[in-house]
Amino acid sequence: MAKRVLSIDDSKMVHMVVAKALKPAEITLLTAVNGEEGIQKAEAEKPDLILLDVTMPVLDGIETLTRLKGIPSVKDIPVIMLSADGGSENIQRATELGALKFITKPFTADALLAGIGEYIGLPRPS
């Protein structure tokens, strides 16, 4: 069964770039444009991994992560932060809340695949 990744980001451009990056690995991409929608989709779809932006309207990434980790049915889904705002305070806060990694934008397709691969069982790039 194809792996499924949920991208929570207010930029549709980021969803399109992520989709292009994940396509070679045959990963299905689910998308949400803010934290509230992301939490709903995470509960409904139970993706294999969540990519989460930090700076978003409605509900930012840190608050979204806090809520995700408080929901029993989704709290164990791996979360990787994917944000342009890679300041040390954001990285520290996200790590404390349970994010596994912080990938900063801009990113290459290879870096994104390598970043998520170890958490969803993708083969290591040769």
Next chain:
Amino acid sequence: MHFISTFTRIAVAEVFDTMLSLKLEALETLEGADVPHGPLEGVVGSVGFAGKINGTLYMRYSDKLACSVTERLIGVTPVTAADSEVADVIGEIANMVSGTMKGQTSKQGYHGWLSTPMILRGSEIFLESKSAPISSMSRFRLPISNDRLEVWVFAKLED
């Protein structure tokens, strides 16, 4: 050259190289009283900084250049520069450039936060700051267009 101008040039080049596989050529950088304020036309992506560094970054594209960058990045050809895809791409690029700059300024001790991106579009745009002691404008040549990308930063550093 002020280090904010240097960081701007580095951040813009890095984002376009990584996300669009475009090698930008940095042209002139103007600072202080030499910085032009307008009127400008086209599409402007902006992001605000707050914290130990306060200010705003503006990235101005001609309508044609904004459409070309959008098409290259997401593979969608906009009908006009007013299309939502253009605003999304120009805003996200400004967000990435600001984030990259923030990473560099943080290493100098100037920590802060970023706003969500905003988009301006029109033909009579003036960019001014009444209180920022640092002002900078850098021009870049892109290999996909004869139009120049222009990037303004107005900033104040808090000790």
